[in-house]
Amino acid sequence: MAAEAEAVRLLDRLVGFDTTSARSNLDLVQFVEQALASHGVTCRRVPDPGGQKAALHAVIGPAVAGGVALSAHADCVPVEGQAWQADPFVLRRAAGRLIGRGTVDMKGFWACVMAAVPGLRAKQLKRPVHLCLSFDEETTFAGAPLLVASLGETGPPPAWCIVGEPSGMAPVVAHKGYASWEVTVTGRTGHSSQTHRTANALEAAAEAVALLKQLARRYAAEGRRAEGFEPPWTTVHTGTFHAGSILNIVPDLAEFVFEVRSVPGDPAEAVRAAVEDLAQGTLLPALRATAPEAEFRIRRRCDAPPLDLPEASPLLALARACGAVGAPARVPFATEAGVFQRAGIATLVCGPGQVAQAHQPEEWIADSEIAACCAFLDRLGDRLAA
DSSP: OHHHHHHHHHHHHHHTSOOBTTSOOHHHHHHHHHHHHTTTOOEEEEEOTTSSOEEEEEEESOSOSSOEEEEEEOOBOOOTTOOOSSOTTSOEEETTEEESTTIIIIIHHHHHHHHHHHHHHHTOOSSOEEEEEESOTTTTOOHHHHHHHTTTSSSOOOSEEEEOOSSTTOOEEEEOEEEEEEEEEEOBOEEGGGGGGOBOHHHHHHHHHHHHHHHHHHHHHHSOOOTTSSSSSOEEEEEEEEEOSSTTEEOOEEEEEEEEEEOTTOOTHHHHHHHHHHIIIIIHHHHHTTOTTOEEEEEEEEEEOOEEOOTTOHHHHHHHHHTOOSSOEEESSOOTHHHHHHTTOEEEEOOSSOGGGTTSTTOEEEHHHHHHHHHHHHHHHHHHHO
16 A cells, blocks of 8 residues: 555656656656665666657666566657646546546556565565666657667666556557658649649659558558457558648648558568659659659658567566466557567566556546556565565
């Protein structure tokens, strides 16, 4: 009960920091550093190149191999345009729910981790617990790769990782990968009565989007199947498209964004390569026939690898022994778990709350989920001390 009450107190503080991905997270980072320092735990910052954000890494226990990382992200999604009944950055309690932006995704889990620190410190761990807090998970996944690449700088990296995304404390052993790209096409403008002297960026971009749709249909009809996912194939989606002003002016700029949610075994890069091939082989030569300055630029926006943990993994057995509930699950959304797995760290997802509440107005996590997570972390400490 003491850890649960402390987790709620800490969650109140964490929710109070507006860590929407477009903002700096340094105030929250400083709070976490100071809170952990009060328990004798030193944090190491991993800053972003601009110095406006930072990830955190701390180790509790001996500097030996075989530890377990507890991973969360500090950023949250925006609240603008959502119907909140009160300030989303002030924690409220109602009918067994803790309400506020980030409560379930995923400051609730991180509050439980912070609340577990005194207990973990007291258990005389034989294997360490690594605390990993990233940034920009909701947008570009920029933070986790920086953090994971640095884990061996001050000692052995963890052998296993538990990412505390909301799963109702069920063990998630697989999820799709997520990759997205921003595309900019430039041509040459002019009056629409003189199209032979122009280069229509909109039409070139539209041909690329049509290819993406063809690929989406192909994956759905004949692509790799990975049962347990919904849907069980790789999906391709174009989310935004901006071009043109009025009908009688040929557009010289077009921009669109597309994503690939890939099942394990399907490289998302293959979709980008297909767009690149079309651009270089067909679209750019046609544009440059009248506009040598034309460009077709593809810029990576996000890269989150898929997760695929074998069900025979001892990490799954450990999670169950600590209180993970239900059958191993597979989910269509991406997490930072794939980043850890790509680095050779066996990883699963298991955290408090339900993903259905994430990103919603009146986002909430149940008191009972906080209690279950605190109990899970206490049992994990017992096993690492055994």
